[in-house]
Amino acid sequence: MYRNEQKRRKLDEEFEQLIMDERTRLLQLRSPWIMEDISDHIRGWFAEFYAATGNFHPYPDPVKNGTVLVVIDETMDVGAFQESLTKKPLTSEEKKKIKDKKKAEKRKMKEKLKNQKMKDAKRRKKLKDAGIIDVAYSIASSKPIVNIEDTMKQFSIDWRNVDEYLNKNHGPIKAWVTEQELDVIHHELRELVDEYMRTVGPAKGDIKMVVQESMLGMSEFDIAKPKSILLVGPVNSGKKLLCNIIASELDAVFINLSPEKVCNFSQDMDMFLHIVMKVAREFQPTILYIEEAHRVFHKKIPPEEKDILPTLLAPYIQKKILKPIKKSDKIVLLGTTSLPWMAKPLLKRNFQKILLIPKCDYGTCFLLWLDLMTENAPEALENYAYSALAKIMKAYNSGDLANSVANTLSVSRKMRLKAEALDPMEFLEYFLTEMDPPLFPPEDKLMDKFNKWFGASNKFEKMRNAAMAAKMAKQKKK
Incomplete structure (x- = not known):
């Protein structure tokens, strides 16, 4: 008995350890992709609904399990949604009538069930008095028997493909653990995705997708592309890194036209830009890069920047750079800025596509920690710590x-x-104790400032705001 008890305890411990290890492994390897799949599915559902109705379905209520309703097809269909838009709001009297009607129907159904039970009870009593036992009813009404039957059915389904003769040590079945933990993780991550979507502005994955689409014309595909792109976001938000990634993936020539580089050729800008464009055309694909492009269009030049003549390039961008770029050319002007409001409106007119880098979300942050730690110290932290960080x-x-x-x-x-051993708190201490002053995440006010500037520069955002305002005015009139 003691030996069996010891073995049972050991098996239980191994099973619990397997669950923990498998959960950690799945969180590390699969959670970012699961979040991306969930996000893509939700966006696709909204897009299909909008294409069919011209309106967005309300985001599913978190109390009712959020977008799980989309998966199990319990959201409004197109017809019901259109009806809800055209239907007038109910008065308090109409609501009371509907409520009373539902109560009456519920009461009627309850009475009907009660009468049916009484009839069944009388019939069984007559049979019992006659010495006949209704075995079928006894089995169907017995909860323990029903539970046993359900358990046996599930047992036959679960174990039909499992050969226990091959599992002599009675170890846990990993496939079951994986399936169960994936289901739990999926539900947990769906809650996170729903939270981000409700609050979602775009994520960094969305920016990556837009940039990739914009850069298709820089590859062998002969399709339209913007001549100039501006990446906007706070300092250290990954704008320059994204530019380097684009250049690396395209295997493009990277020509830096930032003010501190261009100022050296102030004596003959025409010749300098002629040579730049000639090189760019000869060695396509080519990226012409301007770091902190707001400096080129400064409203007022700061004293510390006067030496580098920041606005020197401004008059030449349209005539000498953008205009000579043909549709077939694999050349793009790529700029970044962390202070777009410091520039004149000319900044917006010189960049055809403007992208706002959003705040880091969980999925992006998780992948970043995983990559950084794998590169620097792969075994320094337990796997679960990446999710917590x-x-x-x-x-x-x-x-x-x-x-x-x-x-x-x-x-x-x-x-x-x-x-x-490395403590995850050490990374947090870097921000709070080693930095002077302590470094905190970007304030909401700063991000609101970026959003406001971006909204004023984005024609689709303007169109959306105008449409929303017209819709609200129409509803008020009704």
């Missing part, structure tokens, strides 16, 4: 997180890893 620090900019890892995992700290 992503949740705690998701509001920080991606560049801030990269700096945290680089500074925390210095050469001396890496040398001490075997003797002194």
Whole structure:
């Protein structure tokens, strides 16, 4: 007995450890992709609904399990939604009548069931008095028997493909654990996705998708593309990194036209830009890059920037750079800015496509931590810590997180890893104690400022706001 008890305990511990290990593995390897799949499915559902009705379906209520309703097809269909838009709101009297009617129907149904039960009871009593037992009723009405039958059915389904003779040590079946944990993780992540969508502005994955689509014309595909793109976002939000990634993926020539580089050729700008465009055309694909492009269109030049003549390039961009770019040319002007409101409106007119880099979300932050730690110290942290770090620090900019890892995992700290285990709190201490003053995530006021500027520069945002205002005015009249 003691030996069996010891074995049972050991098997239970192994099973619990397997669940923990498998959950950690799935969170690490699958959670970002699961979140992306859920997000794509929700966006697709909204897009289909909008294409059919011209309106967006209300976001499913979190109390009713959110977008789980979309999966199980319990949201309004197109007909019901259109009817809800045209239907006038009910008065309090009409609501009371409907409520009373439902109560009456419920009462009537309850009375009908009660009468049916009484008839059945009388019939069984007559049979019992005659010495006849209704076995079918006894079995169907017995909860323990029903539970046993359900368990046996489920047992036959679960174990039909499992050969226990091959499992001599009675170890846990990993496939079942994986399936169960995936289901739990999927529900947990769907709640997170729903939360982001309700609050969603775009995520960094959306920006990546838009940039990729814009860059298709820079590859072998002969399709339309913007001549100029501006990436807008806070300092350290990953704008320059994204530009370098684009250049790397396209295997493009990267020509820096930032003010500190261009000022060296102020004596003959015409010749300088002639040579730049000639090189750009000869070595296509080519990216012409301007860092902090608001400086080129400064409203007022700061004293510390006067030496680099920041606005020197401004008069030449349209005539000497954008106009010579033909549709077939694989050349694009790519700019970044963290202070777009410091520039004149000319900034907007010189960039055909403007993209706002959003705040980091959980999925992006998780992948970032995973990549940074894999590159610097792959075995320094337990796998579960990545998820915790992503949740705690998701509001920080991606560049801030990269700096945290680089500074925390210095050469001396890496040398001490075997003797002194790494504590996830060390990364947070970098922001709060080592930085002077402490570094906090971008304030909501700053992000609101970016959103306001972006909204004023985005024609689709203007059209959307105008349509929403017209819709609200129409509803008020009704």
